[in-house]
Structure formats: structure tokens, C-alpha cells
Amino acid sequence: MAAVDDLKFQEFDDAANLLAANPDATTISIDEPAAVPKNQHGRLQEPGREEDDELLGTDDSDKTELLAGQKKSAPFWTFEYYQTFFDVDTYQVLDRIKGSVFPVPGKNFVRLYIRSNPDLYGPFWICATLVFTIAVSGNLSNFFIHLGQPTYHYVPEFRKVSIAATTIYAYAWLVPLALWGFLVWRNSKVMNIVSYSFLEIVCVYGYSLFIYIPTAILWIIPQNVVRWVLVMFSLCLSGSVLVMTFWPAVRDDNRRIALATVGTIVLLHALLAVGCLAYFFDAPELDFSAPISPDHNGTTVIIES
Secondary structure, eight states: OOOTGGGSOHHHHHHHHHHHHOTTOOOOOSSSTTHHHHHHHHHTSOTTHHHHHHHHOOHHHHHHHHHHHHHTOSOTTSHHHHHGGGOOOHHHHHHHHHHHHSOOTTOOHIIIIITTSOOSHHHHHHHHHHHHHHHHHHHHHHHHHTTTOTTOOOOOOTHHHHHHHHHHHHHHHHHHHHHHHHHHHHHTTOTTSOOOOHHHHHHHHHHHTTTHHHHHHHTTSSOHHHHHHHHHHHHHHHHHHHHHHHHHHHTTSOHHHHHHHHHHHHHHHHHHHHHHHHHHTOOOOOOOOOOEEEOTTSOEEEOOO
């Protein structure tokens, strides 16, 4: 029968003898072959490398962005393609509305609220609410102006709804389209110009119109001084959102072009507010004279209503 010493592995004895002869020798464990190189690489990593990894993204973030791109790659004629533009909750919409009503100096509205998830839900319903608010308030204003006149008969003007809808939606879509095309054109000439997508510009214009909803309701007050004060107040709030958003996009361009661009943005915004006030609320006084019909004997008879 073999002795107990004969059953020992000679490799272990040789390793023990080597360690006894050279105690300063280093050993490598074969159980975790990749642990030491990985730790050494982590210790030799440059101090600023972590910030670069955050900017460039990790493998997990790349996979997340890839999956997000796959989700948004649906054809434009499918419902899934347009569903992504309305993928917002109530808290996001309310937060963006508050940001448009109370602009923070030095804060970019797009980067602070829109860029993470641009939407069309808020701009669409804000424009729709503003259309009906202006139309209804304009009819009520006309009613209160001529209230008490015996010859006045109130007739609702439903055409104001179509006129308001055409004006508001044309402004909320055509002006952002023109501005987006201008920024793309200038970006090809000045490379450091900040670029916004068309959807982001539509969001800015849509949410900037929210302040005119309560303003249009207060325009029912038949006092021109109060109405013009409300116009200037609303124009300052909504116009400041547009200026603080689009000034960084053009400030690196030629000074005259940058000032002309911002001035045009404010001018168009002011024309919308003043035009709505002048057309829907400051209607001229109507002359409700009694109709006159000739008599058979050549005399005129005034018909009293």
C-alpha cells in the first residue's frame, strides 16, 4: 500500500520549496486572471478620463441610445412615428408652461425644458385653446361695447374662429419653419452657430403663446388703457423667452445679422399680439341708424325697430 507521502502532489512541494528559498517572489492566482490587469488599468487611469467617459458615454449608454434610435425609426406614414411627438405627461407640460410664463434670465428654454423630449402636444393644444379664447372673447367684447344700444342685435361672428385659427397656426408653424431654415443657412457659413431642430423651435413658439390665453380673457374689459397694458406685459414675458432662446443661436454671427434676426423675431411676435387686439377687440363703432323707406306719396318714413 502506498505511503501517505507518496500521495502528495509533487508540484505543491516544488512550489513550497521555491517560496521557502525566495520569500520575496510574487505569485499569480489563476482563479482571477483578469482582476490584476483591470485594477492596474483603473489605477493608471488619468484623472480627467472619467469626465470624458461621461461626455462620450459608456457601453450601456450607447446601447440605450441605439435602442432609442430603433424605437424612433418608424416610417413617417405610420402612427408610431407621430406618437413619439406626443409622448409627454402632464407634469412635463405644466413645467414647460411655467417656464414660458416665468422665464429665468440666463437660462435657455430649449436646453432646460425641451431638448430632452420635444413634443407637439403642448403647442397644439395651446394654439387651439388660444384660437377659441380669442374668438369667444372677441364676440363678448363686441357685445359689451354695444350693450344698451336699442338698435343693436347681437349676432355671433363664427368666422372669427376660422380667422383666428388661420392666424395662430400659420404663425406657430410658418415662422418657426422660416427661422429654422435661416439658422441652417447661417450655420453653413458660421460653424459655431448653435443649431436647433425644427421641432424644438415649434415647441418654443407654441409654449410662448400660452401667456396670451389669460390675456385674451382679460381683453374683454372695455378699457383701451387696460388692454394695451396687458399687451405690453404679455409681449415682454413671451418675447423674453424667444430672445433668450434664439440669441445664443445667432450671437456668434455678424453683429448686424444677429440684431436683425432677433429684432425680426420680436417684431413678428408683437405684430401677432397687436393684430389680434386690433381686429378682434378694437372693432370700430357701428352706425345703427334706422332704415329709411320711401312712401308712395314721395315722403320718407323712418321704420322703428
